[in-house]
Amino acid sequence: MKKKIHQLLVFSFLVLLSSCSKDAYDDYYARPDSLEPPIYQQLQARGNFKNLLVLIEKAGYKDILGKAGYWTMMAPNDEAFTKFFQEQGITDVNKIDAETAGKIVRYALIYNAFRTEQLSDYQSSTGWLVDNAFRRRTAYYDGFVNKTINGKPMVVVGSNRNNTGGTSYYISGDNNNKYITYFEKEYFAAQGLNSNDYKFFFPNSTYTDFNVLGGSIKEADIIAENGVIQEVSQVSLPLVNLDQYLENNSQYSLFRELIQKNLVTYVFNQGATTTYRNYTGKGDDVYVKMYDAGLPYSLNNENFLKQMDNDGQSDAYTLIAPDNTSFQKFIDEVLLKNFTMDQLPKYVFQDLLKAHMVTGAVWPSKFGSYNNALDENLRFNISTDVKEAKVLSNGFFYGTNKVQASNLFYSVYTSAYLDPKFTLATRLFNDGTSYREIISNINQKYTLFLPSDTVLRSLGYDYNTARSEWMYTPPNGGTPASAVDSRLRLMRVLYNCIVPTPEGELNNLSGSGIIRSGDMDIPGEYIKWNNNRVYAAGNEVKANMANILGYEDQQNGRTYYIDNLLEFSEESPGVDLKKLASDAGSEFFNFYSYLKNSSIYNSVADKITGVDLGTAYTIIVPNNAAIVKAVKAGLLPGNVTTGVPDFAPTETFKQDLVVNFIKYHILATKTVSDDGNVTGQVETLLKDDRDEKLYVTVISDKGALSFIGKKNTTATFIANKSNNLADRTLIHLVDNYLSYTE
Incomplete structure (x- = not known):
């Protein structure tokens, strides 16, 4: 039944269609007169893009740019090509081969159509972020490259992700497209940048409020059916990335050699191999050039972090590379003072490179405010230490005449x-x-x-x-x-x-x-x-x-x-106190005598209840005369008239006096000395009837130490008898007792 109804509807439509005039049908579906021509035709009609049009045809992009799509084209005019021919030493556009034509055209093409007012905005996955972008992804990528690695010919492709372990360093289907950088006044204003941030990279160019690399936009926002044309004053070949720049620049060959030998591997990848074989018809294996997982990013990764798909619009990497002279000096004087290069642990190479890496675009005017991958500030004088600064396809490059003075190496x-x-x-x-x-x-x-x-x-x-x-x-x-x-x-x-x-x-x-x-x-x-x-x-x-x-x-x-360790004690502080009191005529004798007969002392292990191994304490020991004063004050059992101590009282309340007195003279949680490190109130082992902690005030300075208890009782340490070491504890002899009552 449904089939019959469908056939009937189709028949009715055909009858209706045949009854309409062909002109009416064409008018209805015709291209609107108000629609601008496609990019190719726009360039053709304007008359000042003749050289670019030749390259578009050589590169095989005439059909693409003459029909559909959604592009922004940074289109160099004929005047730009005249300068380009002079720089390249060629006479005219016919001397440019198809491969170079493809590079120029594809690197001029940005994915998606953007007016200039949009180019400074970042297309985040959560929405547009105004004035947060200075780069866009182009249609150009390097792809597979034939190289000889350690004497072995191989097909190599760059990492298109940062190596975080596993197989995440390469994602099939991502071509690792290169980015183009531009410098726009709204972005500069929002980021607190100025014209010097452009001039530092392009000293021979003039900042014009909207520059594309070393050139500028001559006419903006030429609308086409399949995108937007931005007329630019410079022909741009695809920029190299950080990895490629190091490879091609002999000034930094020592730095690169260290990286290549110790932090780079070439790993067979089946996905890349399958793509290569399907594309070329050849049977070679493909190896991914992979940077070590201990690094914050891979120098050959054209993408940024890929935490969002377009995050490369809003940020880029920065690499600082010391030249051969400065790096050799560092190797001789620091790096290999005790090692040979082959003996150095891998983490040293990781740290050395991380000291020169920033996961972010380091702008010249803010150079000192950035931190490297070791979380250190960049320790360079940008005026005297930086030899050259380059904008590259995946980041900024600074060549220097010194090595980062990293904490780890100095x-x-x-x-x-x-x-x-x-x-x-x-x-x-x-x-x-x-x-x-x-x-x-x-x-x-x-x-x-x-x-x-x-x-x-x-x-x-x-x-x-x-x-x-x-x-x-x-x-x-x-x-x-x-x-x-x-x-x-x-x-x-x-x-x-x-x-x-x-x-x-x-x-x-x-x-x-x-x-x-x-x-x-x-x-x-x-x-x-x-x-x-x-x-x-x-x-x-x-x-x-x-x-x-x-x-x-x-x-x-x-x-x-x-030749030995600074070893901690594994015996109770009670043992150390016992030793101090055992000397003939010891000033620690009276205090220890009360302690050893108290209910908080284990005479077998010489352990004081509440004083645990591995915890910080300070034991304040009133000297013998101070103990006599405490007896007379009624704080310890004994003869209040003569001050003769009763070290082993039998009455419970007198035993409690001893325990309370001792606990108030032991500071808990802190080790106090005469160095000024600890001052103010410090809790003791003693608590009041409401189970609240009681405190002693510590006054400490270089060479001076005193303690203040209740009733403003003050005890001053006796220097030549104090600072006795115990397990996380110091034992001091003082000239007075501390009162814990009002």
């Missing part, structure tokens, strides 16, 4: 990073600990105590590369630690080796002193030095100080090479 971190004797320390610095970021900060001064692989292995530390895990076995026998505990243990001892020294405090170790390790924001533990030997709490326990074997100065401080 800091105390460098001493480990670029020396094969310190691979274990370097591995931990880089192992997500943030230590690398701390000690490579070129703007802050540090002293680094650096143990070699030999030292670390002799003390039981190593790394299992097969299992990708840290190992620790006690050197004198014992149960090996788990991988997690081994890493945490090594993290702690190496953090002891990092010391902020803004005034070069450790440049002379011939005397003695104490200083806090770790970063300024995340305190480490206190270490001491004495006559060119350094030690931490664990070294005191084991009586094995670390000796200085030598040193190296870097831009942000000094590295000392040591």
Whole structure:
């Protein structure tokens, strides 16, 4: 039934059609008179594009541009070709072959039709972003290229995506089309740019408020049936990309050679091979030139990040390349001071290139405000250090007469990073600990105590590369630690080796002193030095100080090479307090005597309840005379008249007095010394009847330290008896007690 109805409708339409006049039918479907001619005919009618029309025909684009489509054509006029012929040393357009004609025509063609007012707007996937674009994708791409790589002929195609691992570096069907760059006043105004941002790249051209590369738009927005023509004053051959520019410029051959040998591979790709074979009829395999996945982008990728399809309209890459002279100097003086080139770990090459890469278009007038891929500011004087600046198809190129003074190559971190004797320390610095970021900060001064692989292995530390895990076995026998505990243990001892020294405090170790390790924001533990030997709490326990074997100065401080670790203590601070009190006539005796008989002290393990290993504390010990004063004040049990202490009271309330007194003299969560690092109120172990923390006020300055309790009781440290090391703890002797009551 449905078939019959369909046949009837078709028959009725044919009858109706035959009844209409042919003229009426033609008029209805005829091309509107108001429609402009296609691009080819428009160029032909204008009379000043004769040379371009010849090239369009040579390139096989007459039919395409003479009919349908949706293009913007940056069309060079005949005057532009006259200059081009002179530059190329040819007499006329007939000397241009079909291949070159194709390059000129296809690179002049931008996908989609844009008036000039639209070219500065970015076609994002979420809508148009006004005055956010300075580039457009053209119809030109390089495609497959025959090359000889390491003596082997092969067909090569460039990556069309950035390598993020896996097979994402090449997408079949994406031709890696090149972009053309233009410089428009609305975009410049919105981005805070000026004419010098154009002149820096094109010193021999004049900025005209709308330039296309080195030329300008002579007549804008010539509307055609299949697009828009922008008449331009320059003939543009397709620009090379960053990868191609390095390849073709011998000034930067050393920099390129390092990249090619260590960060580039040629990978067979079946999708590219199939496309090539179908297109050419040949049987060759195709290899994709792929940049290392550790880099932020591939130098041969014509697309930008492809987070949005058109994001290449709004941004581009930047590469800074040092010339051969400056790079050779860097190689000799920095890079290969301890390594040979073949010994350098891959991450060094990655970091070196990343120091010269910016994932964004670096405009000259804002050069100093950009960061490289290592998140460092660009350390170049654009007036004196930049030899040349080029706009390329996928980004900006700056050739320089110096190497980026990267933190990684000029800091105390460098001493480990670029020396094969310190691979274990370097591995931990880089192992997500943030230590690398701390000690490579070129703007802050540090002293680094650096143990070699030999030292670390002799003390039981190593790394299992097969299992990708840290190992620790006690050197004198014992149960090996788990991988997690081994890493945490090594993290702690190496953090002891990092010391902020803004005034070069450790440049002379011939005397003695104490200083806090770790970063300024995340305190480490206190270490001491004495006559060119350094030690931490664990070294005191084991009586094995670390000796200085030598040193190296870097831009942000000094590295000392040591023959031992700055080890942490694994015994309770109660043990250290007991040792201090055991000396004949010890000023710690009275305080410890109360402690050892109290309910918060375990005499078997010498452990104080509430004082845990691995946590920061400060123990404030009133000297013997101060304890007598506390007895007289009724804060401790004993004879209030004579001040004779009762170290082992039997009454519960008197036992509570002892516990409260001791807890108020132990600062929790912070280790305090006379260095000014900690001031203000610090909580103690003592809480009131409402279970709220009680505090002591700390006043600390260089060489001075005092504590203030309730009733303004003030205790000042006794310097030659204080700063005693314990596990993340300092024990101070003071000249008074602290009252915890009003």
